[in-house]
Amino acid sequence: MGSMANQLLPPLILGLSFALFFLNPTSAEKGLAGSTSPSLAFPDLPLCNQTSLELTKLSSDVLVDPCILYDVRSDAEMTDNTPEVTIVHLTPYSCPDHRDGAVTAVEKLNGDNKGKGYAIGFDKDHYLRFRLVSVIGGNPNSIGTSLYSDQHVAVLDSMLETLKPQYIMGTCTSVSSLEKALALKHKTVLMAQVGPPGFYKDNNPYVFGIHVNSxxxxxxxxxxxxxxxxxxxxxxxxxxxxxxxxxxxxxxxxxxxxxxxxxxxxxxxxxxxxxxxxxxxxxxxxxxxxxxxxxxxxxxxxxxxxxxxxxxxxxxxxxxxxxxxxxxxxxxxxxxxxxxxxxxxxxxxxxxxxxxxxxxxxxxxxxxxxQWHKNFAYSDQYFDSGQDVLDYGVSAYGYHGNYDHVVSYAIPLLFSQHIKSFFRIQNTPDVVGAFENNYEEMRRALLVLRTETIFGPVSFNEDQRNAGRGAAGMQWIPSSSSEKHIQLFENELSE
Missing domain, CATH: 3.40.50.2300 (Response regulator)
Structure with missing residues (x-):
């Protein structure tokens, strides 16, 4: 974990979440969206020029260069009472649900208290703001899983070296396992979005999982x-x-x-x-x-x-x-x-x-x-249910998401609860100092955290995987049977 002071860089775009996709001219002439030898260093990555949804609609054989999809942060003045915590996230061109929910969460957190951010400390007179840097790693379908895996590792490694974030949001697909070694190398907490319990059995102290046991x-x-x-x-x-x-x-x-x-x-x-x-x-x-x-x-x-x-x-x-x-x-x-x-x-x-x-x-x-069902009654300070998060996403991102969208949204909120809990009895919480000098103590505090989220109760077992609740079970009932049972119920009520 690097210094927070080093990662408080000037924003690429202040106060905005942007969704752009890079299209270089030579590739455009060929009908492609990327090159065969793209830059993998974070400082050299261009902004994307298509939205998260538009990316998912690209043909599977289109080359996609790594690019910065979102850089979400507050444009309010930064003071000692309003530190900024950075989250990095890297996904293939697919998986919009895994990344877009987090954008909603960070925008909501940063907008609290008239733009000051999320209140922390005993007197709640200090505020916390997040920066979310979300990058597209490429298209594994067009370049092959092996080459994409190498590309994913190189890009994320550069993001961690450059931004010195406090948290990593886990990616989607099978490359999730590749991020564990980088979390250990950079000594940075990784919140994985993976369900199988075997993923968490290698005793990596920096790997946590928000998914319940699939x-x-x-x-x-x-x-x-x-x-x-x-x-x-x-x-x-x-x-x-x-x-x-x-x-x-x-x-x-x-x-x-x-x-x-x-x-x-x-x-x-x-x-x-x-x-x-x-x-x-x-x-x-x-x-x-x-x-x-x-x-x-x-x-x-x-x-x-x-x-x-x-x-x-x-x-x-x-x-x-x-x-x-x-x-x-x-x-x-x-x-x-x-x-x-x-x-x-x-x-x-x-x-x-x-x-x-x-x-x-x-x-x-x-x-x-x-992992989740729309009938779950969990809520938070911004939405009454996970379904409300998905409904919000329709207008914000142009599609109706699935449970991954709810999970993605819950992760930054979980990080905010982690920090709030750590400083709950302190009058002058030193967020910068804690992450710079006491990161191991912060990590242990996450391990023992028990909190409520819109995804449900979250707590971590000995493998650092969420054991706060069980999985969602469901059964489809044919519409004809549903109508029949409803009619029978109504008849009983009228008798």
């Missing part, structure tokens, strides 16, 4: 199945549990392995069906993730063609799938419909994604799990 996502569905079987006085040992899951991506793998391990422990008739999405199981030149015949074969293995036999002990299978939307989920579901599969439980990772909203009439009674 391995718990499918467990409520299994628990409800167990309650049902016990209530029906049927045999758990004869209840089929079939799990299809990707071996690539820690999220898909560990999420479904958690339900496999629990099902085996509880005594269910459990079958694990794993596959490498990037492999070619039948050597036909088509990757498994795009191979319809291969995916149909897995679907048949999980739920064979034909009805469950009519014996008293026969039980419909419980089906769990850790797969992606599109070809994988679509093919498996279509196969089950075609072969007469009638599961007792169907749980998919895709059930809480935008894909499910577009397919809700074709996935009746699907269950899923996630």
């Amino acid at each position: 391995d718990t996502y499918p467990l409520p569905a299994l628990q409800s199945l167990r309650f049902h079987i016990n209530g029906e006085r049927k045999s758990i040992a004869k209840q089929p549990v079939r799990v299809i899951y990707r071996t690539k991506s820690e999220f898909f793998y560990s999420t479904c392995r958690s339900v496999i391990d629990k099902a085996i422990l509880d005594g269910f008739d459990t079958t694990a069906i794993e596959y490498d999405p990037e492999g070619d199981e039948d050597d036909n030149g088509v990757l498994n993730k795009d191979d319809v015949a291969f995916l149909e074969g897995m679907a048949d293995q999980a739920c064979p063609s034909g009805p469950v036999d009519g014996s008293e002990d026969a039980q419909h299978p419980a089906l769990f799938a850790c797969v992606t939307a599109g070809v994988e989920a679509g093919t498996i579901l279509a196969r089950w419909r075609a072969n007469g599969c009638r599961p007792g439980v169907t749980w998919f990772t895709t059930a809480t994604w935008g894909w499910a909203e577009s397919n809700k009439d074709t996935i009746p009674f699907f269950q899923g799990g996630g």
